[in-house]
Amino acid sequence: MAQADITQDTGADGRLDKLTTADGTPLKVSIRRAMRRNKLIAFGLTAPLLFFIVFSFLMPIFDMASRSVENHQIPEAMPRTVAVLEGWNGQEVPGEAAFEALALDIQEGQRTRTIGRAATRLNYQEAGMRSLIMGSARRADQLEPPYKQALLEVDDDWGDLDVWRLIKRESGYYTASYYLNAIDLTYSDTGEIVAQPEYRQIYVMLFVRTLWMSALITGLALLLGFPVAHLLATLPARHANLLMILVLLPFWTSLLVRTTTWIVVLQTEGVLNDMMVWLGVISDDGRLQMIYNQIGTIVAMTQILLPFMILPLYSVMKGISPSYMRAAKSLGARPPVAFWRVYVPQTIPGMGAGGILVFILAIGYYITPALVGGQSGQLISNYIAYHMQQSLNWGLAAAIGTILLAGVLLLYATYNRIVGIDNMKLG
Amino acid sequence: MSQDNIVEFNHVQKSYDGETLVVKDLNLHVARGEFLTLLGPSGSGKTTVLMMLAGFEVPTHGEILLNGTPINAVPPHKRGIGMVFQNYALFPHMTVAENLRFPLDVRKISRADAEKKVQRALDMVRLGQFGNRRPGQLSGGQQQRVAVARALVFDPDLVLMDEPLGALDKNLREEMQLEIKHIHEQLGVSVVYVTHDQSEALTMSNRIAVFDDGVIQQLAAPDMLYEEPDNAFVAYFIGENNRLHGIVKQVNGKSCEVELENNGGTVKALPVNVAGEGQRTTLSLRPERVEVNPTNGIDNSFDARVEELIYLGDHIRTRVRVCGNDEFVIKIPNAHGHARINRGDTVKVGWALQDCRALDA
Numbered sequence: 001m002a003q004a005d006i007t008q009d010t011g012a013d014g015r016l017d018k019l020t021t022a023d024g025t026p027l028k029v030s031i032r033r034a035m036r037r038n039k040l041i042a043f044g045l046t047a048p049l050l051f052f053i054v055f056s057f058l059m060p061i062f063d064m065a066s067r068s069v070e071n072h073q074i075p076e077a078m079p080r081t082v083a084v085l086e087g088w089n090g091q092e093v094p095g096e097a098a099f100e101a102l103a104l105d106i107q108e109g110q111r112t113r114t115i116g117r118a119a120t121r122l123n124y125q126e127a128g129m130r131s132l133i134m135g136s137a138r139r140a141d142q143l144e145p146p147y148k149q150a151l152l153e154v155d156d157d158w159g160d161l162d163v164w165r166l167i168k169r170e171s172g173y174y175t176a177s178y179y180l181n182a183i184d185l186t187y188s189d190t191g192e193i194v195a196q197p198e199y200r201q202i203y204v205m206l207f208v209r210t211l212w213m214s215a216l217i218t219g220l221a222l223l224l225g226f227p228v229a230h231l232l233a234t235l236p237a238r239h240a241n242l243l244m245i246l247v248l249l250p251f252w253t254s255l256l257v258r259t260t261t262w263i264v265v266l267q268t269e270g271v272l273n274d275m276m277v278w279l280g281v282i283s284d285d286g287r288l289q290m291i292y293n294q295i296g297t298i299v300a301m302t303q304i305l306l307p308f309m310i311l312p313l314y315s316v317m318k319g320i321s322p323s324y325m326r327a328a329k330s331l332g333a334r335p336p337v338a339f340w341r342v343y344v345p346q347t348i349p350g351m352g353a354g355g356i357l358v359f360i361l362a363i364g365y366y367i368t369p370a371l372v373g374g375q376s377g378q379l380i381s382n383y384i385a386y387h388m389q390q391s392l393n394w395g396l397a398a399a400i401g402t403i404l405l406a407g408v409l410l411l412y413a414t415y416n417r418i419v420g421i422d423n424m425k426l427g
Numbered sequence: 428m429s430q431d432n433i434v435e436f437n438h439v440q441k442s443y444d445g446e447t448l449v450v451k452d453l454n455l456h457v458a459r460g461e462f463l464t465l466l467g468p469s470g471s472g473k474t475t476v477l478m479m480l481a482g483f484e485v486p487t488h489g490e491i492l493l494n495g496t497p498i499n500a501v502p503p504h505k506r507g508i509g510m511v512f513q514n515y516a517l518f519p520h521m522t523v524a525e526n527l528r529f530p531l532d533v534r535k536i537s538r539a540d541a542e543k544k545v546q547r548a549l550d551m552v553r554l555g556q557f558g559n560r561r562p563g564q565l566s567g568g569q570q571q572r573v574a575v576a577r578a579l580v581f582d583p584d585l586v587l588m589d590e591p592l593g594a595l596d597k598n599l600r601e602e603m604q605l606e607i608k609h610i611h612e613q614l615g616v617s618v619v620y621v622t623h624d625q626s627e628a629l630t631m632s633n634r635i636a637v638f639d640d641g642v643i644q645q646l647a648a649p650d651m652l653y654e655e656p657d658n659a660f661v662a663y664f665i666g667e668n669n670r671l672h673g674i675v676k677q678v679n680g681k682s683c684e685v686e687l688e689n690n691g692g693t694v695k696a697l698p699v700n701v702a703g704e705g706q707r708t709t710l711s712l713r714p715e716r717v718e719v720n721p722t723n724g725i726d727n728s729f730d731a732r733v734e735e736l737i738y739l740g741d742h743i744r745t746r747v748r749v750c751g752n753d754e755f756v757i758k759i760p761n762a763h764g765h766a767r768i769n770r771g772d773t774v775k776v777g778w779a780l781q782d783c784r785a786l787d788a
Contacts, residue, residue: 326483327516329503331530332581338504341529345520 061405068398071175074167077118078105082171090168090191093161099148102158103140106133110140124393125177125187126166132157162189178399183207203383203400210380211407213298214362218309220302221358222351225309229350232310233317251307259371262300266291266372292374300368305361309354316350352419360408380404432456432492433585433617434480439489441475449475451641453489457619459584462611464620464628467638468664476638477587477621482506494584504533509578509586509616513593515570517562523549523573524558530581548580551610568599575607579614588620592627604630625665629653637661658700659786662711669717669755671710675701675785682780685710689751695726696785707788712778714744714758719766721777728777731755733770749776 019027075082080101088094109115115137123130136143136154143150151158169191170177180186180193184201188194195201228247232240250258265271273287282288290296320343328338366381373379380400387397434457441450450472457463465473478484480491482503490497498506517526524545531541549555552572562570571591578586588607592600608631611618622628628635629649636646637660645657656662663670671694673687683698685708694710701708721728731749743759745768757776759765768774 321514321516323512323514323516324518326481326503327510327512328518328529329483330481330506330508330510330587331533331577332504332507333529333533334504335502337533342518346518348520 064398065402065405066398067394068178068402069174069176070395071121071170072173073117073121074170075173077109077114078102078167078171080105081167085164085168085171088164088168090165093159094164096146096148098164099151099158100145103143103147103151106137107140107143110137120392122166122170124181124396125170126162128157129163129166132163165189165191175395178395179403181396182399182403203380206378206380206383207403210363213294213301213379214359217298217302217305217362218355218359220298221306221309222355224302225306225313225354226347226351229310229313229317232314233320234322247307247310250303255304255367256371258304259300259368262296262303262372263291266296266299291372292377294373294377296372296374297369297377297379300372301362301365304368305358308357308361312353312357313347313350316347316353320346348419352415356412356415359411363404363408431459433459433461433494434619435492436476436480437490437492439476439479439486439491441472441479441484442487448487449641450479450486453641453643455636455643455646457585457617458633460615460617462608462618462620462631462633464622464632464635465638466622466625466628466635466664468623471638472641473621473623473636473638474589477589477619480619481508481510481587507581507583509581509583511574511578511586511588511591513590515562515574515591517570517573517577519562521561522558523554523560523562523565526562526573527558527577527580530577534581544580548576551579551613552576552606567595568603571595571603572606575610579610579616583616585617585619588618590622591620592622592624600627601630607631629665637664639664655699656711656784656786659709659711659788662709662784662786667714667756669710669712669714669752671712671750671752672788673708673710675704675706675708678704683785685785687750687752691750691752692729694750694783695780696783697781699784700786702787708785709788711784711786712782714756715742715760716782717757717776717778719745719757719759719768720775725777726780727783728775730773731757731776733768733772733774736768736770747774747776 021027021030081098084098084101085094088098106115109118115133119130119133119137122133132155136151136158139154143154157163169187177187181196182203184196184204185193186196228243232243232247235243263270267273268287268289268291270291272290273282276282277284277287290299324342324346325335325338328342329335333341363379364381365379366385369377369379370382370385373382381404384397384400384404387393387400434455436453436455439450439453440448442448453476455476465476467473475484479486480493482498482501486499491499493501493506493508517523518529521529527545527548528541531544536544545558546555549558552575554569554572554576557565557569557573562573565573571594574591578588591607592603595603604627607618611631620628620631629652632649634646634648635652637644637652639660645652645661647655652661653666656665659670662668671685671687671691673685673691673694675683675698676686676693677684678698678701681697683696683701685694685696686692687694687710696708696710718725729749731747733745733747734753735746737744737746740761742761743765745757745759746753747755747757749755759768766774
């Protein structure tokens with residue numbers, strides 16, 4: 001063999017076993033050694049981003065997802081009660097032992113100021129639980145044996161079987177009740193999973209609304225963005241640059257400014273209504289309600305998300321050689337046929353990328369619907385924000401958020417299965 | 428207007444910016460069944476001519492006839508001209524068979540007939556088994572053959588090819604040249620072919636139109652073009668040639684005497700394109716027409732100093748200094764008993780009057 005540095009060991013069965021370098025080290029080992037330095041440098045360069053992503057993205061997401069099932073408040077604040085209720089059959093109000101445990105938990109909880117958390121936690125499940133527990137806690141030092149009698153004197157709700165069933169149900173370190181709540185289900189008094197009463201059903205409707213509005217916004221963005229992207233890709237550079245600036249200018253403008261601009265345009269006394277009244281299209285009393293409802297959300301979000309559709313479409317279209325259309329025409333296809341059968345299929349990677357980008361951004365959109373959505377234009381993310389900031393029910397916010405995240409991942413996986421993520425081109 | 432011409436360009440001009448003409452007063456007839464090549468450097472206007480014929484560019488002035496009818500106002504999809512593009516333009520989202528069926532589908536040809544035609548076209552380019560592949564899964568040469576098959580599958584009378592072999596490597600290119608030439612001979616279809624590669628043009632064409640600066644410099648069969656160039660550009664562009672500059676001293680019918688620059692001496696040449704006595708001229712002389720140690724009585728004979736020898740297998744390329752020009756090249760065939768010379772030698776070289784063409788300056 002003419003090769004000087006590489007020898008081939010032939011195994012007993014005559015098959016090529018492994019390649020070694022001249023000094024006998026296996027070739028793979030020495031390649032790995034030679035590459036190690038480059039790998040370390042590459043890792044060093046990406047490490048800051050990696051740590052940033054881990055700390056600011058992956059960990060918060062993991063933390064959020066765990067909050068949606070975490071239930072440590074009750075087992076931590078009421079350990080004695082939880083222990084006693086473990087052996088309880090749930091058929092009738094428990095006996096003195098349970099009341100004693102409860103009273104001691106409340107007394108200690110009042111001292112260490114931890115009972116409030118358990119009270120709040122239980123109140124998410126059943127309104128009134130917080131006042132029941134905190135009312136008893138305020139009079140904790142008066143509680144003396146026999147505790148059952150003492151507690152019933154403080155509040156006769158302690159004699160309610162459902163209260164005890166609730167405490168037992170939520171006594172584990174993990175709970176499914178946030179997720180049930182997020183999809184409008186709840187536990188019945190007997191512990192079965194049932195639909196929420198109709199007046200409390202809201203989240204399923206919000207999820208559905210978020211999905212269809214996002215789909216509609218994506219469709220509108222595609223409809224409006226496709227011709228613009230096509231122009232951008234085909235116009236001579238001088239005009240295309242101007243058009244590109246027009247596309248990017250709103251992109252660089254503050255989101256808040258753009259949203260409030262739509263208020264100016266669309267409100268009842270706004271520019272558009274004034275113009276239509278002036279033109280006589282509508283009468284002065286017949287001014288259209290175009291903002292603080294779904295129309296406002298759809299119009300404003302479509303405009304705001306449009307660049308996310310145009311840019312990937314543009315980058316794909318830019319790569320489609322004009323000779324394809326020429327070839328189709330030279331082969332006898334009328335221009336519309338050539339466009340539909342030859343040009344459009346080649347833009348699918350761009351439509352997919354733009355579509356998925358706009359859709360994912362839309363289902364998580366928050367500021368715009370909050371400002372221009374009124375009541376009917378609110379999306380699920382507005383309720384996540386509400387539970388984060390107003391009701392402080394972080395567990396429920398986390399559950400809704402996790403469902404949203406799972407939905408996005410599912411969508412992504414479906415897209416990957418159908419179109420292939422390699423086909424996606426973001427720019 | 429003759430029915431023997433499939434295409435006629437009558438006084439066609441084209442300008443993109445209204446300031447310069449890319450094509451200047453083009454008059455060109457393509458005979459039925461002919462393989463005509465438009466050859467020229469980039470920017471010479473040859474591709475513009477092809478695009479006007481295909482219908483993608485509109486002539487600024489003049490008329491183009493296809494089968495005797497003016498087609499200036501006919502859109503490309505109604506011209507029925509097959510076209511092979513520079514980068515093939517095979518539709519990447521369709522299989523090879525779907526690519527070939529496309530022109531048949533848009534012509535509403537029945538499914539069964541279309542299948543038959545597609546298979547026949549694929550067999551013609553020896554890709555019968557590749558119908559279900561995507562263009563991206565084929566090699567460059569295979570894609571090229573698919574592009575040719577697609578341009579022919581709907582039986583057009585005329586096929587245009589825009590530098591179709593430019594992206595292939597040398598061996599494949601030469602193979603494809605012959606293949607396209609044979610397909611042309613088999614089908615009898617007319618072909619207008621654009622290239623900047625002169626050997627490609629010489630290999631394939633019945634006639635070649637040499638373009639430069641928007642004007643046809645010469646339109647002739649390949650051998651005529653090579654052996655009897657009309658002007659200095661054609662002589663320079665087609666094949667290798669030695670150029671000697673000088674002033675015409677005397678013209679006597681079929682011969683003239685030219686005094687060369689730099690005191691190079693006086694050369695007897697064939698006056699082809701000279702302005703007259705006392706005017707500047709360029710002499711064109713093919714390297715293979717120069718003899719080393721010529722027989723007595725040859726028209727021109729000079730002492731030459733050998734500057735460089737390059738061994739190229741079938742011939743030895745010899746650069747000599749002669750007539751005040753040190754870029755003078757001679758090809759010595761590597762035959763039995765060829766002249767053995769060494770660098771630094773002084774040898775006699777000579778050439779016949781007919782091989783030395785006096786052209787425009």
